Amino acid sequence: MNDQQSTGREAVENLTVGQHISDHVGVHQVVHVLRYADANCTPTIALTLLPLGQGDPWVARHREGHKVALADDDEIREFSAAHRRHALAARLRVLATDIVDLRLPVPARRVVLGLWVDDVAEVERWAQHLKAEVRVGTTVPNAPATEADLPLVDDLELNIYVQGPLEPPPADPGAAADAAAILASVLDEDATGGDRRCRNCGATTDVVMRPYGPLDPVEYECIDQAACTPPAEA
Structure with missing residues (x-):
């Protein structure tokens, strides 16, 4: 369904598949556009239209230049909702008939x-x-x-x-406050050049901050993990 924010009129030769037009019967979706010349060699447009609601697809033929009313978003929503209501009611009526005629079990x-x-x-x-x-x-x-x-x-x-x-x-104000405090500490550390040490080997250069959740501690690791060697245990 194409967005159509406001009503207006459009020449039939400019219509595209997916647009909706409005007339005295209701709202119809354009599902096919065919350009051809009639028996008098007059440029003509044949529109295959699908009603939003009850009804079968049908074909409207107009000469080029003829203008039709575009349906606005409210009309499209209204007729689409009506179509769903009718479809649901029809299916429930069929089911109700089957329950009785076919003696389907019920709880x-x-x-x-x-x-x-x-x-x-x-x-x-x-x-x-x-x-x-x-x-x-x-x-x-x-x-x-x-x-x-x-x-x-x-x-x-x-x-x-x-x-x-x-x-x-x-929202949990406590969790938001904790996340804000962690963010403030990170920003303060960035501004003051705080202690950035690899959590594995203790290096202070060529380190990067680890991914962390909003409540996790801020930690760093060596950029080159292959060269990161934890200190030997005493």
Whole structure:
């Protein structure tokens, strides 16, 4: 999907695969562009368009110079979401029919439907619909979630679990302070020419700082490891 930040009109001969156009029916993705001359030798553009939502691909033909409306990002998101809703609903209807017609086994107590959405606002929409609260998820820590148990028959219930995007854990001020102190000591050592000795042989020249984590001590090693000889033990 190409980024289309704002609406506008574009001549059909300038359209490229992946763009989206908007009309009174909805939003359509351009999946093929064919340039040809019709029976009157008029330059013509045939567009193969895929609706975002229900519907089959179709072909629109326009003369060169004809302008169409480009869909903006909000329209693309709206119709893409509608397409996903219709596709999910259709599949669930097929599954429901199969459960009955094919006598597929179902559990005695619980059926779980899990949905992972992309935005906290979408979790809140589901919570409002389910008359439930938004809380921290049980599947992934720090992810907002909501769930509800809908009774079906006897002890059987349908559990709907909706989880939002993972939120970063709160920063640890203690770890940040420790990392800052180590960085300050390194900078001070650089500024004052502190003691830089190889941790293996004790050399003070041609040494380089070892890779280290934020809480590890700062240590040095010889650049030429082959020439680094630890002192003999007494």
